[in-house]
Amino acid sequence: MPQPRAARLRKEAAICAEAERQFAQYGFEGASLENIAAALGLSRHNLLYYYPSKELLYRTVLDGVLAEWLARMAGIVSGADPEAAMREYIAAKLRFSRERPAGSQVFAREVMAGAPRFRDAIEAQVLPALNADVKTFERWAREKRIARLDYRHLMFTIWASTQAYADLAPQFALLLGKPALEEGDYAAAEGLICQLVLGGLLAGTKA
Numbered sequence: 001m002p003q004p005r006a007a008r009l010r011k012e013a014a015i016c017a018e019a020e021r022q023f024a025q026y027g028f029e030g031a032s033l034e035n036i037a038a039a040l041g042l043s044r045h046n047l048l049y050y051y052p053s054k055e056l057l058y059r060t061v062l063d064g065v066l067a068e069w070l071a072r073m074a075g076i077v078s079g080a081d082p083e084a085a086m087r088e089y090i091a092a093k094l095r096f097s098r099e100r101p102a103g104s105q106v107f108a109r110e111v112m113a114g115a116p117r118f119r120d121a122i123e124a125q126v127l128p129a130l131n132a133d134v135k136t137f138e139r140w141a142r143e144k145r146i147a148r149l150d151y152r153h154l155m156f157t158i159w160a161s162t163q164a165y166a167d168l169a170p171q172f173a174l175l176l177g178k179p180a181l182e183e184g185d186y187a188a189a190e191g192l193i194c195q196l197v198l199g200g201l202l203a204g205t206k207a
Helices: 006-030 033-039 044-050 054-072 082-099 101-112 119-142 151-167 169-175 183-201
Strands: none
Touching (some): 006 033, 006 044, 006 054, 033 044, 033 054, 054 082, 054 101, 054 119, 082 101, 082 183, 101 151, 119 151
């Protein structure tokens, strides 16, 4: 089967990027194919040539967000050192929030609505990844390299604290008296989250 032409791939990427921005801002119900197409200088008919329905376009955006999120977050299972693995994980999650805030917001909107259109993917992909991370934590605990905690809720806490820097970045910037968060703000957040997480995870394990 011939590979799609480069021009088509570029067009699909542009459509998905604009759709991601509008789904993040307006949600699935509020976004429209007409507005997504208009922002790209396309007709609705032309957009439908690439994505025959809003549901398919929405699902494609979420598939892309989830694939990148999981790829960036794979360091715990493959990590040999708990502290280094957790620092890398937290840094990767914050980079995702900084570099792809709209994607993070689309995913958060879907989950907060009860995942009506993406539950199957979350159950099929996120749950196994979480279970694998928990097994790694449990192995480290048996080896007395980390403290015994509720590791699922530990991961939920990391997700929530890092996700906030995508969903609430404008509010944080306002409270810091600046137009947008800067590199130093993300570095400060990373340092603090690592300090809090590692303080609990490594408690009593170091001489």
